[in-house]
Amino acid sequence: MDPFNKRIRVDKLIGSLLESIKYAEEIARENQAEKLIVKGKLQDLPIFQEQGFSLEAKIDQFFRGTDMYFFCKYYSSERRNSEHWLEEDDVLQSVQDKEVSEKTAIMLPKPYRLKELSAEDVQAMALLYQTVFEIYPVPLHDPVYIRKTMEEGAVYYGVYFEKDLVSAAAAEIDWEHGNAELTDCATLPQHRKHQLMKILLVQLEEVLKKHNIYCAYSIARSLSFGMNASLHSLGYKYRGRLTKNCFIFNKLEDMNVWVKDLSAH
Structure with missing residues (x-):
C-alpha cells in the first residue's frame, strides 16, 4: 500500500x-x-x-x-500519459551512446572519504536527502525512518567531504529472492564532478557479491542524465521504463529500470 x-x-x-x-x-x-x-x-x-x-x-x-x-x-x-516520454528517449539515447567503462578504477580525491553509514550518520543523511530532493517516494528526510531501514537490513555507504556528508547510496537486499535494489542515490550538485556515485555503487556491488547476491538493479529518474549515465557506464542494462511511477524530485516521474548480473563481473 x-x-x-x-x-x-x-x-x-x-x-x-x-x-x-x-x-x-x-x-x-x-x-x-x-x-x-x-x-x-x-x-x-x-x-x-x-x-x-x-x-x-x-x-x-x-x-x-x-x-x-x-x-x-x-x-x-x-x-x-507521460508528457516527457520523447525527452526521456533522448536522454536514454545520449546515455547509451557513451562507452561502458566499468573496469576503470576511480580514485577518491582528498579530502573525500568513503564510509559505511550507520546510526551515527542518520542526521547527516536526512540533511543530504532533504537538500537534494524536494520530494522523495519514501521519507528519507526523517532520521527515524532511515534508522529503521538500517535495522531491516539496508546497507548504506556515503562519501564525506571533511565533516559534511555529500553523497550516499543504499542496497536494499531481498534475501528471499536473492536480489538487491541499489537506491536512495544522492550527491550534492557541487560535488558531482568527482563521480562519487559510481564509487558508491561499485562498493555496494562488492558487498552484495560477498553475500552471494548477484541480481542487482536500480530504478532511476528517466530525466536524470547523470544517474542513468552512471549505471550504463558500470555495465547495467536498460530494461524498460515505468510510467509516472512515483513522486520524486519535484513531480510524478517516469523511472528507468537498469539491471546487472554481478556474477559476470
Whole structure:
C-alpha cells in the first residue's frame, strides 16, 4: 500500500493468478489508487494482457534466477500519459551512446572519504536527502525512518567531504529472492564532478557479491542524465521504463529500470 505515490504494488502472488489480480484491483479501487503494479513472470503475460495490464519493464534473474516483469494498470488517464516520454528517449539515447567503462578504477580525491553509514550518520543523511530532493517516494528526510531501514537490513555507504556528508547510496537486499535494489542515490550538485556515485555503487556491488547476491538493479529518474549515465557506464542494462511511477524530485516521474548480473563481473 503506497498512498503517498497513489499506487498499489503486489510483490508476490500466491494461488490463483486471476483471483489474485482481481483482488488486487478491488484493493486499488477501494483505495482510489491511480496505478497498480504487479511483479509477475513471463508465462503470465497473456492473463495480464486479458485483464488490461501493460508490460513496462523487467528485472533479469529477480526470482532466484527467474526473470521478473512489471505488469501495470492505470485508473486515471492523467497518470497513464507521460508528457516527457520523447525527452526521456533522448536522454536514454545520449546515455547509451557513451562507452561502458566499468573496469576503470576511480580514485577518491582528498579530502573525500568513503564510509559505511550507520546510526551515527542518520542526521547527516536526512540533511543530504532533504537538500537534494524536494520530494522523495519514501521519507528519507526523517532520521527515524532511515534508522529503521538500517535495522531491516539496508546497507548504506556515503562519501564525506571533511565533516559534511555529500553523497550516499543504499542496497536494499531481498534475501528471499536473492536480489538487491541499489537506491536512495544522492550527491550534492557541487560535488558531482568527482563521480562519487559510481564509487558508491561499485562498493555496494562488492558487498552484495560477498553475500552471494548477484541480481542487482536500480530504478532511476528517466530525466536524470547523470544517474542513468552512471549505471550504463558500470555495465547495467536498460530494461524498460515505468510510467509516472512515483513522486520524486519535484513531480510524478517516469523511472528507468537498469539491471546487472554481478556474477559476470
